[in-house]
Amino acid sequence: MHGFSYKNGSLFCEDVDLSTLAAEHGTPLYVYSAGTIIDHYTRLDAALDGVDHEVAYAVKANSNLSVLRLLATKGAGFDIVSGGELFRVIKAGGDPAHCTFAGVGKTRDEIVYALEQGIYSFNVESEEELRYLDKVAGELGMIAPAAVRVNPNVDAKTHKYISTGKSENKFGVDFTAIEELYERASKELPNIRLRGLQMHIGSQLTSISPFIEAVEKVTPLVLTLKEKHGIEFWSIGGGIGIIYKESLESGAVDWWESQPLEERPLTISRYGEELVPRLKGLGLKILLEPGRLIVGNSGVLLTKCLFEKRGSAKTFKIVDAGMNDLIRPALYEGHHEIVPLSEPPTGERFKVDVVGPICESGDFFCQDRLLPDFQPGDYIALMSAGAYGFAMASNYNSRPLPAEILVEGGTATVIRKRQTLDDVIAGEL
Ligand code: LLP
Secondary structure (H helix, E strand, O other), X not given: OOOEEXXXXXXXXXXXXXXXXXXHHOOOEEEEEHXXXXXXXXXHHHHOOOOOEEEEEEHHHOOOHHHHHHHHHOOOEEEEOOHHHHHHHHHOOOOHHHEEEOOOOOOHHHHHHHHHHOOOEEEEOOXXXXXXXXXXXXXXXXXXXXXXXXXXXXXOOOOHHHEOOOOOOOOOEEHHHHHHHXXXXXXXXXXXXXXXXXXXXXXXXXXXXXXHHHHHHHHHHHHHHHHHHOOOEEEOOOOEOOOOOOHHHHOOHHHHHHOOHHHOOOOHHHHHHHHHHHHHHHOOEEEEOOOHHHHHHHEEEEEEEEEEEEOOOOEEEEEOOOOOOOOHHHHHOOOOOEEEOEOOOOOOOEEEEEEOOOOOOOOEEEEEEEEOOOOOOOEEEEOOOOOOOHHHOOXXXXXXXXXXXXXXXXXXXXXXXXXXXXXXXXOOO
């Protein structure tokens, strides 16, 4: 499911009218549906029922404390990439013992903090990092639990900026070098406990085949590591894609699941059906690190149209959100559906560019797209903005970060206040 639909001509999130929220709290405004987040987490967890597993939500996708708290209460673990994300998880009531720490460049401070908090595993991306982790743990008189990230050299067939499992990417250790690395580590690094193996081939994958290819390729390796080094877990990463196009009608998990098999290359149930049989005999705990799947379709960015500018070549709708609020279109040519908050009375469409106020030509949300009419003063929603939306927002052009709201049924709660201008300059001299 997802929690967004028109009721009596107005776009609602669950039982809350989005126009009312926009008028009350101002725009740009992020709004999330708690029911959608829980539904997606629960479905994925259930799809893996056949194996011993844990869903470790990738905090980077949306790290608001209330979102983390919601997932923590449902029993989620967390995949973090910085000391800051660990701090957030702890503040939100998450358990560090269910945290994995990813990333190619962990600092000494971050390692010390994570060791002291007792995280489940450091997911290490190079031999240099593993040796450094051993050194820091030794200095503290501690043992660091670790897994190395294997780069399986599988093509995820996604945007080049979010593909990570090929040899030319900076991530992980070559598939062919892993066994020897575990050998050396077990002999030479007394402060490391080799606890698992990790992989992640990319993000926004819309086909099951790269997942199958990677799992089948790495299975013999993981079994060898289990036999020789007693590893107990295998994290198969995140990366399950979501529907961005026509997301109001079709972005719901139910809709996708109901389509004929050939038209739904990747759904939660398909993911489980294909992977569980391949994973269940291994005798390992399987970790998943989904981010986008859990929160992507649960959020929208509301913005107000300020002006319509008719140029000689194009018509621009200038809105009050910019690429600093949602950078995905500028950075990855990411597609977000754009819908008015008041249901359009006719099916008539007009070709427009929706652009923000930032001084960059890349500051657009769509180009030459046919959209229903909306006018200055009207609100629109940028759909599927729950993942890598607010989390990637910045103060570029000295614009305050937008507010965030979490809707649960008929209740809307401000889970992050809009920044003030004083907040924007806080800390500067
Ligand atoms: N695990 C690791 C090691 C990762 O690097 C990532 C994402 C995930 C899990 C979660 O992937 P997901 O399930 O969300 O696809 N900002 C980009 C996406 C960057 C993904 C980075 N790594 C975007 O907006 O499309």
